[in-house]
Amino acid sequence: xxxxxxxxxxxxxxxxxxxxxxxxxxxxxxxxxxxxxxxxxxxxxxxxxxxxxxxxxxxxxxxxxxxxxxxxxxxxxxxxxxxxxxxxxxxxxxxxxxxxxxxxxxxxxxxxxxxxxxxxxxxxxxxxxxxxxxxxxxxxxxxxxxxxxxxxxxxxxxxxxxxxxxxxxxxxxxxxxxxxxxxxxxxxxxxxxxxxxxxxxxxxxxxxxxxxxxxxxxxxxxxxxxxxxxxxxxxxxxxxxxxxxxxxxxxxxxxxxxxxxxxxxxxxxxxxxxxxxxxxxxxxxxxxxxxxxxxxxxxxxxxxxxxxxxxxxxxxxxxxxxxxxxxxxxxxxxxxxxxxxxxxxxxxxxxxxxxxxxxxx
Amino acid sequence: xxxxxxxxxxxxxxxxxxxxxxxxxxxxxxxxxxxxxxxxxxxxxxxxxxxxxxxxxxxxxxxxxxxxxxxxxxxxxxxxxxxxxxxxxxxxxxxxxxxxxxxxxxxxxxxxxxxxxxxxxxxxxxxxxxxxxxxxxxxxxxxxxxxxxxxxxxxxxxxxxxxxxxxxxxxxxxxxxxxxxxxxxxxxxxxxxxxxxxxxxxxxxxxxxxxxxxxxxxxxxxxxxxxxxxxxxxxxxxxxxxxxxxxxxxxxxxxxxxxxxxxxxxxxxxx
Numbered sequence: 142x143x144x145x146x147x148x149x150x151x152x153x154x155x156x157x158x159x160x161x162x163x164x165x166x167x168x169x170x171x172x173x174x175x176x177x178x179x180x181x182x183x184x185x186x187x188x189x190x191x192x193x194x195x196x197x198x199x200x201x202x203x204x205x206x207x208x209x210x211x212x213x214x215x216x217x218x219x220x221x222x223x224x225x226x227x228x229x230x231x232x233x234x235x236x237x238x239x240x241x242x243x244x245x246x247x248x249x250x251x252x253x254x255x256x257x258x259x260x261x262x263x264x265x266x267x268x269x270x271x272x273x274x275x276x277x278x279x280x281x282x283x284x285x286x287x288x289x290x291x292x293x294x295x296x297x298x299x300x301x302x303x304x305x306x307x308x309x310x311x312x313x314x315x316x317x318x319x320x321x322x323x324x325x326x327x328x329x330x331x332x333x334x335x336x337x338x339x340x341x342x343x344x345x346x347x348x349x350x351x352x353x354x355x356x357x358x359x360x361x362x363x364x365x366x367x368x369x370x371x372x373x374x375x376x377x378x379x380x381x382x383x384x385x386x387x388x389x390x391x392x393x394x395x396x397x398x399x400x401x402x403x404x405x406x407x408x409x410x411x412x413x414x415x416x417x418x419x420x421x422x423x424x425x426x427x428x429x430x431x432x433x434x435x436x437x438x439x440x441x442x443x444x445x446x447x448x449x450x451x452x453x454x455x456x457x458x459x460x461x462x463x464x465x466x467x468x469x470x471x472x473x474x475x476x477x478x479x480x481x482x483x484x485x486x487x488x489x490x491x492x493x494x495x496x497x498x499x500x501x502x
Numbered sequence: 503x504x505x506x507x508x509x510x511x512x513x514x515x516x517x518x519x520x521x522x523x524x525x526x527x528x529x530x531x532x533x534x535x536x537x538x539x540x541x542x543x544x545x546x547x548x549x550x551x552x553x554x555x556x557x558x559x560x561x562x563x564x565x566x567x568x569x570x571x572x573x574x575x576x577x578x579x580x581x582x583x584x585x586x587x588x589x590x591x592x593x594x595x596x597x598x599x600x601x602x603x604x605x606x607x608x609x610x611x612x613x614x615x616x617x618x619x620x621x622x623x624x625x626x627x628x629x630x631x632x633x634x635x636x637x638x639x640x641x642x643x644x645x646x647x648x649x650x651x652x653x654x655x656x657x658x659x660x661x662x663x664x665x666x667x668x669x670x671x672x673x674x675x676x677x678x679x680x681x682x683x684x685x686x687x688x689x690x691x692x693x694x695x696x697x698x699x700x701x702x703x704x705x706x707x708x709x710x711x712x713x714x715x716x717x718x719x720x721x722x723x724x725x726x727x728x729x730x731x732x733x734x735x736x737x738x739x740x741x742x743x744x745x746x747x748x749x750x751x752x753x754x755x756x757x758x759x760x761x762x763x764x765x766x767x768x769x770x771x772x773x
Contacts, residue, residue: 218731224736225731225732226736227731249765345711345712346661346662347654347657347658347661348658348713348716350711350713352710352711353710355710356708356710356711357708357710357711358700358706358708359706360700360705360706361700361705361706361707361708361711362662362705362706362707363711364661364662390705424665425665426661426662426665427665427666427676428705429676429677429680429703430700430703430704430705430706431580431702431703432677432703434677436676436677438665438674441677443677454677
């Protein structure tokens with residue numbers, strides 16, 4: 142309160158007599174009543190002992206934490222009925238947690254019982270600098286400009302400006318590392334295509350075993366990949382797997398709808414669809430064999446695999462792309478061609494005119 | 503001895519002797535006679551006949567008197583031709599069938615059939631058409647699996663099963679009130695049969711595509727996963743961020759808020 146004298150005395154800035162702005166008079170501070178610990182020395186001593194006990198327990202618990210860390214084996218377990226807890230983790234948590242808690246409890250008790258609790262008012266001061274300060278700053282600035290010779294030797298200032306502007310160029314050029322410029326040609330050979338090609342065998346994910354139509358029963362679901370995925374490694378493998386993953390399902394041909402244009406895309410009710418949701422690209426294999434519905438667990442988009450993969454529920458906007466399949470000379474399932482539309486989620490430049498819609502043939 | 507000889511002409515002596523003789527014969531028979539065969543032997547016409555009788559009582563109201571199924575009408579049951587003995591063993595042993603009422607989900611409930619009755623039902627349904635047989639114990643015996651097999655089982659599980667059953671086998675929700683049941687603490691045979699037959703909405707994983715050794719690796723992975731104690735103590739169902747977040751925000755942060763409110767409720771300063 143002593144340092145705000147230059148900005149008015151307490152009470153003068155708050156116009157408590159202004160009826161318009163402050164219709165209710167300022168009640169002022171509540172009357173200060175002493176606490177028990179303020180008047181009774183014994184109570185104050187008791188509170189001091191409480192605070193000191195809480196603070197005194199903290200080093201004990203901290204040392205306990207260190208002892209537990211090195212002394213308790215990691216393979217010991219404590220049972221609490223159905224729960225089973227690792228003894229070391231439990232004791233580490235208890236010692237450190239209680240240490241933090243006691244630190245806080247001690248501090249709260251100290252503030253409430255012992256610290257001076259008389260209430261005061263500190264008035265805000267103006268945020269603006271004083272005129273003296275402003276004038277001083279401006280004259281200093283003029284002086285610095287004069288001393289730097291910038292006004293006389295202008296070429297320095299201009300080249301400096303050019304230097305500062307062009308120093309940003311390396312940073313902007315570095316952004317090109319984020320990926321190739323998505324031209325139409327680039328998109329066509331990356332995001333809009335997969336490694337599926339005519340004659341590529343459909344193989345089981347994980348085991349990479351090829352499969353024959355007679356191996357697949359009605360109601361069967363196979364998580365599959367193209368056989369040529371095994372030739373790839375590292376990030377290339379991951380990128381191609383993320384686009385090319387498929388699911389193969391077999392349904393009773395009498396219970397599903399196959400449009401005439403897709404008559405030869407399937408083998409007796411065995412159909413192959415992209416595994417990547419057309420909404421935001423989650424892999425989906427949550428298939429109900431009786432309803433033929435494929436549910437995406439991320440946002441509940443539901444596709445009807447018994448009807449060319451059209452969306453029956455959820456936020457996905459496009460049908461699931463279907464992969465045309467047939468069998469090779471040895472009887473294994475192969476792709477007739479790649480996908481006719483890009484798999485995976487939508488992107489700005491994506492052409493969705495070729496996607497299957499309800500009513501298409 | 504005097505008791506026996508003095509009472510040998512007692513009127514009840516004859517009857518007691520007869521009962522004793524019968525009892526001895528019965529005890530002798532049970533020791534000597536071979537134990538009853540409990541298996542779904544498709545060649546056993548008597549077992550099939552027993553199964554047919556049981557089927558007519560417990561199953562026919564939905565699946566038809568000859569297992570032909572009802573596709574239309576208010577009570578629906580799929581045809582059972584070709585579902586095989588494995589499907590019957592799975593559905594009836596776990597109590598899913600017979601269902602208490604038609605519905606989206608066939609919930610697990612206490613099984614009321616004896617093993618012989620289930621074997622008879624399985625034999626009858628297996629006689630309707632060729633289908634998967636009840637798997638041999640060697641198929642799901644996971645005792646000799648190596649760590650490599652278990653790792654492969656984990657990969658197969660995450661690829662084929664985790665979409666519905668959760669990455670820990672804790673189960674999950676399906677549309678319209680259906681759900682994929684949790685796989686914790688299940689009999690290995692049931693898991694094998696489920697993969698083999700594709701019960702309810704679950705797809706089939708045939709022996710040709712998901713080979714017996716693959717299925718065994720998956721079962722071994724599940725068993726090893728569920729035998730392992732949880733380091734954190736409370737696993738919260740293994741559901742991941744949803745249940746963990748719920749606990750952290752409601753119990754953890756909520757508890758802290760109540761603690762802070764309790765401190766402040768007693769007044770900013772002590773009395």
